[in-house]
Amino acid sequence: MALPEVKQTATEARLANLVMPDAGCTRAAREDALARVLEMGLPGRRDEYWKYTRPDTLVSAEAPTAALFHSDEAMLFSEFDRLKIVFVDGVFSPEESDDLELEGVTIDRIEDICCKDIHWAKELYGVLEARGQTPVQRPLAALNTAFAADGIAIHVTGKPSKPISFIYRHASETSDAMLHHIIRVESGAEVTILENGPAASRFNKCMEIDIADEGVLHHVRAQGRDHERRAATHMFTRLGKESVYKSFTLTVNGVLTRNEQVIELTGDDAVAHVAGACVGDGDFHHDDTVFVTHDAVNCESRQVFKKVLRNGATGVFQGKILVKEGAQKTDGYQISQSLLLDDDSQFLAKPELEIYADDVACSHGSTSGAIDETALFYLRSRGVPTKDATNMLTLAFLAEAVDEIEDEALAEAIVSRLEGWLSRHS
Amino acid sequence: MLEIKNLHVKLEEEEKQILKGVDLTVEAGKVHAIMGPNGSGKSTLSYVLSGRDGYEVTDGSATLDGEDLLEMEPEERAAAGVFLAFQYPVEIPGVGNMTFLRTAVNAQRKARGEDELSAADFLKEVRAKAKSLKIDADMLKRPVNVGFSGGEKKRNEILQMAMLEPKMCILDETDSGLDVDAMKLVAEGVNALRDEGRGFLVITHYQRLLDHIKPDVVHIMADGKIVKTGGPDLALEVENNGYADILAEVN
Numbered sequence A: 001m002a003l004p005e006v007k008q009t010a011t012e013a014r015l016a017n018l019v020m021p022d023a024g025c026t027r028a029a030r031e032d033a034l035a036r037v038l039e040m041g042l043p044g045r046r047d048e049y050w051k052y053t054r055p056d057t058l059v060s061a062e063a064p065t066a067a068l069f070h071s072d073e074a075m076l077f078s079e080f081d082r083l084k085i086v087f088v089d090g091v092f093s094p095e096e097s098d099d100l101e102l103e104g105v106t107i108d109r110i111e112d113i114c115c116k117d118i119h120w121a122k123e124l125y126g127v128l129e130a131r132g133q134t135p136v137q138r139p140l141a142a143l144n145t146a147f148a149a150d151g152i153a154i155h156v157t158g159k160p161s162k163p164i165s166f167i168y169r170h171a172s173e174t175s176d177a178m179l180h181h182i183i184r185v186e187s188g189a190e191v192t193i194l195e196n197g198p199a200a201s202r203f204n205k206c207m208e209i210d211i212a213d214e215g216v217l218h219h220v221r222a223q224g225r226d227h228e229r230r231a232a233t234h235m236f237t238r239l240g241k242e243s244v245y246k247s248f249t250l251t252v253n254g255v256l257t258r259n260e261q262v263i264e265l266t267g268d269d270a271v272a273h274v275a276g277a278c279v280g281d282g283d284f285h286h287d288d289t290v291f292v293t294h295d296a297v298n299c300e301s302r303q304v305f306k307k308v309l310r311n312g313a314t315g316v317f318q319g320k321i322l323v324k325e326g327a328q329k330t331d332g333y334q335i336s337q338s339l340l341l342d343d344d345s346q347f348l349a350k351p352e353l354e355i356y357a358d359d360v361a362c363s364h365g366s367t368s369g370a371i372d373e374t375a376l377f378y379l380r381s382r383g384v385p386t387k388d389a390t391n392m393l394t395l396a397f398l399a400e401a402v403d404e405i406e407d408e409a410l411a412e413a414i415v416s417r418l419e420g421w422l423s424r425h426s
Numbered sequence B: 001m002l003e004i005k006n007l008h009v010k011l012e013e014e015e016k017q018i019l020k021g022v023d024l025t026v027e028a029g030k031v032h033a034i035m036g037p038n039g040s041g042k043s044t045l046s047y048v049l050s051g052r053d054g055y056e057v058t059d060g061s062a063t064l065d066g067e068d069l070l071e072m073e074p075e076e077r078a079a080a081g082v083f084l085a086f087q088y089p090v091e092i093p094g095v096g097n098m099t100f101l102r103t104a105v106n107a108q109r110k111a112r113g114e115d116e117l118s119a120a121d122f123l124k125e126v127r128a129k130a131k132s133l134k135i136d137a138d139m140l141k142r143p144v145n146v147g148f149s150g151g152e153k154k155r156n157e158i159l160q161m162a163m164l165e166p167k168m169c170i171l172d173e174t175d176s177g178l179d180v181d182a183m184k185l186v187a188e189g190v191n192a193l194r195d196e197g198r199g200f201l202v203i204t205h206y207q208r209l210l211d212h213i214k215p216d217v218v219h220i221m222a223d224g225k226i227v228k229t230g231g232p233d234l235a236l237e238v239e240n241n242g243y244a245d246i247l248a249e250v251n
């Protein structure tokens, strides 16, 4: 079917500015992805899942510029022992990165997987993204598979002693970056992936994660403070039997962030938790779009998203739990809540459940509210100044999402960032 | 210490007058009790003194050691020494009881220009005080009042009072919902704080709390006013005859 003309034109304009990397064995996957882009067209305002978030600046031929943010504060996770993989405006920086050597994992650049003939990687690149295109289209992810200029392939075969940490530095006001990472966690293996930094003025990132039976992947991410940056990220995760995936994202500031999580529970007794805490001010716009598919027995999924919005900020949550036929004993939970610190801010939520099995327990809830005046008075009556009391209640509101982080030290690091933001913005 | 003169209060949102000229003076070192039927305005008085929103003072004044309370924010009143033990203590999910207590203690010290209490000193003090109120370590760790029984909430109020060492303690129906043992614990907690420099205003519906916290002065409040003031015997009179006789006599 032909695309609507507006979409056709926009898609062509964007593609005209892109060059497919000369990437050997990923070439076929890239060509396939390009075909998907051409068929779907890039997102437009009329698309069902883009009603609350304007895709214009994410699909435009040129990326809008974004000022660089300077701070004397050490970057998040600095104090943690970790293996650092640094990208500057979306380009791998070997000088700033650690040696990509760590017991229990093999780490390669995507461009090297062909000459090294890494089979699992060739079999994963673009595959989960392609599967994730139905029933909801995600054209920006297909665009990424086709044109991502860099990225990392991580093969987890053991239990590495420290987290692998992606650090995304933003160096140029006009940077327009696309990264594509793939991670395969083998049976019984376990890894923690950290991500932080603003990345680029416009950032399109795709991560495909394949977790084999009894594998475990923890993911903690913080999206940088550069307020003018824009980002569209996709995480596609497939879980095998008794495997575990836990992902948490902190977002402070950012005029446009769209984080999609597409999760497929394909083995019995698997567990997937995705959580997010965001705080934003003014023209901050933050969108979490989550799709969890239960396709096995006795799996558990949790979605916990909390947004603190002020001075006209906008929060979006679109979360779906799909329970396929035969996915009995599914335990699906979803909560999305916003704390609106004034009347100008808004929270737009679209929670969805679609269930084709009869023995399941699924619940979802979405709320939007102001600071609890009674609690505020109680704190103040004990001598806590209004500003501190408001911040305490705001952190308390976010706590349910932050509590999803299993590692206490990482959770504390996130809380201290939130405290910093609150003290600067109140 | 606490001086309330001709206090008139209406609801901010409605044309409803609740306090209609309250006169009351609590001297340092004394315990005053206020009794009165439901709806007479006792809780309203306690809220107005601690600075809750939603009320409008239309006439009169309230001062603590000569300072105008009504002009201050709730946190300033707290730092000046006002403490209200709530009739319905508030649950605050996500805020640990201990964190809350320490923040409150240090905020008040800071407001008064004193040094903050070190973590170790605070811990030592809170443990000792919690123990005498039979508040266990688990209750200290849990979120403020969340999942606490009625009695636990009231004991938690007294713990806060003991930690904050206010000048003027206002207790709003701290006895309601308590069994005899819990009431004794609470009364002991209050009695331990009785001191020459401290005043108490104990609001209660029933006389029984006053068996344990012996008042110096008893006031009867009805329809937004203090209608009768007397000694401890007045509480016994209410206990034996109810409010009807007193109200009939006043009218």
Ligand SMILES: Nc1ncnc2c1ncn2[C@@H]1O[C@H](COP(=O)(O)OP(=O)(O)O)[C@@H](O)[C@H]1O
Residues within 6 Å of the ligand: B011, B018, B036, B037, B038, B039, B040, B041, B042, B043, B044, B045, B054
């Ligand atoms: N916020 C409010 N909104 C409406 N009515 C109120 C409010 N606060 C108090 N009142 C009314 O004021 C009167 C006094 O209430 P209160 O002070 O709670 O009495 P008491 O504590 O003596 O039982 C009651 O009639 C009560 O319904």
Ligand SMILES: [Mg+2]
Residues within 6 Å of the ligand: B042, B043, B044, B087, B172, B173
């Ligand atoms: Mg009352």
